[in-house]
Amino acid sequence: MAVESPLKLVLNEMMRVEGMKAILVVSKDGFLIEYVSQLGKEVDPESIAAMIVTVYGATKRFGEEFDLGEMDMSIIEYEKNTVLMADLGEAIVVVITDKSALLGRIRYEIKKQRDRLKAALAA
Secondary structure, three states: OOOOOHHHHHHHHHOOOOOEEEEEEEEOOOOEEEEEEOOOOOOOHHHHHHHHHHHHHHHHHHHHHOOOOOOOEEEEEOOOEEEEEEEOOOEEEEEEEEOOOOHHHHHHHHHHHHHHHHHHHHO
16 A cells, blocks of 8 residues: 655545545646545646646735735635635645535634645655
């Protein structure tokens, strides 16, 4: 049995939170670092990673333009799901939830696990 990376262990632990559907960790140059999913459908995480960097860049630029400070977390709500995106320094964590998820609980989990995610990335 293959041993999971420290990053994969943290992501799998986060996926236990009710409402989590997928988590991606993406480098700021658009490459997928790690991905876990319970979406129940086939997706291309590499192409999603490339798109995330574009969204992240636009969000960051918007904050700079209006002097809002550094982007900490962004929430994008869709009809069926919600996407949360948070800065990890050298990477971005992206969480996809279903509509029933308690966003406060998801935000808390991301903030709680942020240091562990950063440490796992450095390992």
